[in-house]
Amino acid sequence: MEIFLQQVVSGLATGGIYGSLALALVMIYQATDVVNYAQGEMAMFSTYLAWTLINAGLPYWPAFFATLAIAFVGGLVIERVVIRPVENAPILTIVIVCIGLLVILNSLAGWIYSYIQKPFPSPFPETPITIGTVVFGAHDLGAIGVTLVVLVFLYVFFRYTTLGLAMRAAAQNPSSSRLCGIRVGWMLAVGWGLAALVGAVAGMMVAPVVFLDPNMMGGILIYAFASATLGGFTSPGGAVLGGLIVGVVENLVGTYVRFIGTELKLTVALAMILVVLVVKPSGLFGRAAVHRV
Amino acid sequence: MTRARAWQRALVVAALALAFALPFVLSGFRAFQFTQVFIYAIALLGLNILTGYNGQISLGHGAFYAIGAYTTAIMLDKWSVPYALTIPAAGLVCLVVGFLFGIPALRLEGLYLALATFALALAVPQILKYFEHWTGGSQGIVLSRPEAPAGLGLTPDQWLYFMTLGVLVVLFVLGTNLLGGRTGRAIVAIRDNPIAAQAMGVNTALYKSLTFGVSAAYTGVAGALSAVAVAFVAPDTFNVFLSITLLVGIVVGGLASISGAIFGALFIQFVPNWAQDISKAAPWAIYGIFLIVFMYTMPRGIAGSLRLVLDRLARASGGAGGPA
Numbered sequence: 001m002e003i004f005l006q007q008v009v010s011g012l013a014t015g016g017i018y019g020s021l022a023l024a025l026v027m028i029y030q031a032t033d034v035v036n037y038a039q040g041e042m043a044m045f046s047t048y049l050a051w052t053l054i055n056a057g058l059p060y061w062p063a064f065f066a067t068l069a070i071a072f073v074g075g076l077v078i079e080r081v082v083i084r085p086v087e088n089a090p091i092l093t094i095v096i097v098c099i100g101l102l103v104i105l106n107s108l109a110g111w112i113y114s115y116i117q118k119p120f121p122s123p124f125p126e127t128p129i130t131i132g133t134v135v136f137g138a139h140d141l142g143a144i145g146v147t148l149v150v151l152v153f154l155y156v157f158f159r160y161t162t163l164g165l166a167m168r169a170a171a172q173n174p175s176s177s178r179l180c181g182i183r184v185g186w187m188l189a190v191g192w193g194l195a196a197l198v199g200a201v202a203g204m205m206v207a208p209v210v211f212l213d214p215n216m217m218g219g220i221l222i223y224a225f226a227s228a229t230l231g232g233f234t235s236p237g238g239a240v241l242g243g244l245i246v247g248v249v250e251n252l253v254g255t256y257v258r259f260i261g262t263e264l265k266l267t268v269a270l271a272m273i274l275v276v277l278v279v280k281p282s283g284l285f286g287r288a289a290v291h292r293v
Numbered sequence: 294m295t296r297a298r299a300w301q302r303a304l305v306v307a308a309l310a311l312a313f314a315l316p317f318v319l320s321g322f323r324a325f326q327f328t329q330v331f332i333y334a335i336a337l338l339g340l341n342i343l344t345g346y347n348g349q350i351s352l353g354h355g356a357f358y359a360i361g362a363y364t365t366a367i368m369l370d371k372w373s374v375p376y377a378l379t380i381p382a383a384g385l386v387c388l389v390v391g392f393l394f395g396i397p398a399l400r401l402e403g404l405y406l407a408l409a410t411f412a413l414a415l416a417v418p419q420i421l422k423y424f425e426h427w428t429g430g431s432q433g434i435v436l437s438r439p440e441a442p443a444g445l446g447l448t449p450d451q452w453l454y455f456m457t458l459g460v461l462v463v464l465f466v467l468g469t470n471l472l473g474g475r476t477g478r479a480i481v482a483i484r485d486n487p488i489a490a491q492a493m494g495v496n497t498a499l500y501k502s503l504t505f506g507v508s509a510a511y512t513g514v515a516g517a518l519s520a521v522a523v524a525f526v527a528p529d530t531f532n533v534f535l536s537i538t539l540l541v542g543i544v545v546g547g548l549a550s551i552s553g554a555i556f557g558a559l560f561i562q563f564v565p566n567w568a569q570d571i572s573k574a575a576p577w578a579i580y581g582i583f584l585i586v587f588m589y590t591m592p593r594g595i596a597g598s599l600r601l602v603l604d605r606l607a608r609a610s611g612g613a614g615g616p617a
Contacts, residue, residue, distance in 0.1 A: 035404050035407070035408060037352075037411065082585065085589060086588065086589070089588075091350070091403040091404055091407075092344070092348070092350055092403075092548075093588050093592065095350055095352070095403075095404070095407050096540065096544055096584055096588050097584070097585050097588050099352065099537060099540060099584060100580075100581045100582070100583075100584030100585040100588070101581065101585070102537075102581070103537060103577050103578075103580050103581035103584065104577075104578055104581030104582065104585075105581075106577060107574040107575070107576075107577035107578040107580075107581065108574070108578060110573065110574035110577075111572055111573075111574035111575070111578065115573070218415060218533065219415070222411075222412050222415045222416075225408055225411070225412060226412075229405075229408070263419065263422065263423055264419055264420070264423055265419070266412075266415055266416040266419050267416045267419055267420055267423075269412060269416070270409075270412040270413060270415070270416040273408065273409055273412050274397060274409055274412075277397070277400070277401055277405055277408075277409055278397045278400055278401075281400065281401070281405060
């Protein structure tokens with residue numbers, strides 16, 4: 001039972017990270033109909049920037065928030081410079097441009113920081129926390145807390161601020177929004193910026209666990225895809241919930257199903273994606289895509 | 294039209310003549326590099342049939358390359374089958390696997406198919422390591438390189454070169470005929486307007502999964518050839534970056550173009566080698582930049598741009614040229 005509880009909590013911690021990244025994917029998908037294959041690498045690059053700042057002597061939290069600001073601006077610039085020219089191009093073009101972005105960010109990080117793994121600090125104490133008879137990792141609990149804070153922040157932002165409302169309007173009905181005086185192009189760019197920010201949080205939370213290296217987000221991105229697919233690419237809340245489900249299932253399957261263990265973890269994600277896409281392509285909470293013929 | 298066709302034919306003949314002369318002029322190592330180019334070209338034609346002509350985006354064709362390579366390696370290693378037989382066998386296995394993967398893929402449109410195949414590409418090395426008994430785990434399988442048949446007087450490098458060239462020519466002729474005829478028009482029609490194609494009586498479901506199968510078979514044959522040529526297979530060589538390399542190849546060479554496969558193969562074989570001198574990361578940075586720049590400026594790749602030039606030449610020399 002104790003092992004079960006521990007696995008569930010650490011599943012929730014990684015699940016929260018998958019959920020954040022999935023949320024970033026869904027935000028971009030809703031605003032621009034693009035699945036951003038470079039989301040993981042953008043998060044990885046932001047984490048390297050945080051590492052640079054911390055190594056330059058900045059305390060953790062100032063470095064954390066400075067990284068968020070840089071990530072936001074970076075995401076905004078990427079949308080303006082790289083994505084905007086192909087906004088209305090066929091899907092194949094957009095997928096290829098995103099893959100190009102993925103490759104560039106990955107190799108740039110390798111070029112600047114080398115491919116050697118680096119330790120990344122956790123802001124939470126190392127001593128585990130004991131509740132009753134069960135022992136939890138402090139970083140796991142902290143990561144869950146940070147994820148929750150991000151979610152609440154985003155909820156409030158999209159629900160109660162003018163800018164958030166304008167962004168939702170721009171995503172839902174671009175031409176009407178434009179007629180109301182909303183600058184749709186900029187709203188999309190801000191969406192990319194916010195997604196990059198959320199991704200940066202995910203990167204900084206996961207780096208202490210998996211260590212910092214240019215390929216660290218590969219596996220996490222596929223889990224984020226699985227989460228977003230499970231929850232539905234059109235549902236932000238679903239993506240987060242999907243992340244938590246995927247995180248917990250991953251941990252429980254890894255612990256209790258012998259023949260899978262940790263060796264086939266990515267294959268589990270692949271199977272989840274395929275099953276959801278074939279059985280219910282819109283996911284648990286998404287709207288089914290309807291096409292006008 | 295006829296002028297442009299004549300130019301094209303002359304170029305193909307010249308390229309073939311050059312290809313026959315090359316291994317006698319170049320060193321063994323260079324000849325081996327060109328063998329690799331031919332192997333990539335076959336894989337790229339496979340991916341191009343699916344993504345370029347049929348419009349189904351695959352970011353995981355490295356998986357079929359891996360299946361082809363491992364089919365050959367296992368047949369050679371466990372059952373000592375003659376290698377000439379393992380190559381069509383690898384093609385057949387990939388045809389079936391590709392066809393089966395194509396069935397669920399029918400329900401997936403554009404982005405979702407890209408997603409599923411991307412996940413496949415990421416998972417392949419793990420799956421290969423898992424079936425350790427067959428695949429030798431992360432150590433891979435070491436094979437021995439084939440000798441040239443006695444009496445030809447060729448070095449092993451030259452023999453591999455000519456064998457690969459032979460397979461390439463056969464597969465390209467088959468591919469040209471497949472895409473140039475009724476079937477090819479159906480495949481392209483599905484890409485351009487699936488509903489209209491269906492209304493015209495094209496069985497889209499059957500064609501799409503068959504295209505997936507044929508595409509996988511081409512890529513699988515390429516994988517099999519690479520296993521024979523390199524004489525070694527290991528799971529980590531078939532990672533997601535192999536699939537991205539193939540994507541780079543068709544984008545740079547030219548989407549929906551047969552000769553594009555050759556240009557793309559030359560690009561992915563030689564450009565990383567040159568870039569490697571700058572930094573270990575440079576080849577990938579260059580790949581990424583080429584992907585984006587080509588999409589902006591030359592969406593039809595090298596082959597498409599060459600075609601424009603050829604048409605202009607034909608028009609300039611013959612007066613009445615055909616439509617571009």
